[in-house]
Amino acid sequence: xxxxxxxxxxxxxxxxxxxxxxxxxxxxxxxxxxxxxxxxxxxxxxxxxxxxxxxxxxxxxxxxxxxxxxxxxxxxxxxxxxxxxxxxxx
Numbered sequence: 001x002x003x004x005x006x007x008x009x010x011x012x013x014x015x016x017x018x019x020x021x022x023x024x025x026x027x028x029x030x031x032x033x034x035x036x037x038x039x040x041x042x043x044x045x046x047x048x049x050x051x052x053x054x055x056x057x058x059x060x061x062x063x064x065x066x067x068x069x070x071x072x073x074x075x076x077x078x079x080x081x082x083x084x085x086x087x088x089x090x
Contacts, residue, residue: 021050023052024046028048053065056082058082060086062085
């Protein structure tokens with residue numbers, strides 16, 4: 001009886017242990033440009049458990065992948081992505 005209780009305790013402990021997850025940070029940023037569809041595809045090829053990407057919303061309410069919430073052009077000021085339309089960003 002003591003042995004069976006011990007086995008049950010081990011099973012319960014294993015059940016509650018954290019499982020290791022492989023996360024593609026910004027897709028597979030070491031294998032393709034980060035936050036791109038190519039990086040997401042590459043992460044999926046490597047069968048990651050999760051993919052973390054950065055999504056921003058433009059002035060015309062389009063979701064875009066971008067790490068920073070702003071852009072800067074030629075030493076100019078930092079301007080939030082939400083102030084640009086998708087056409088302006090392209």
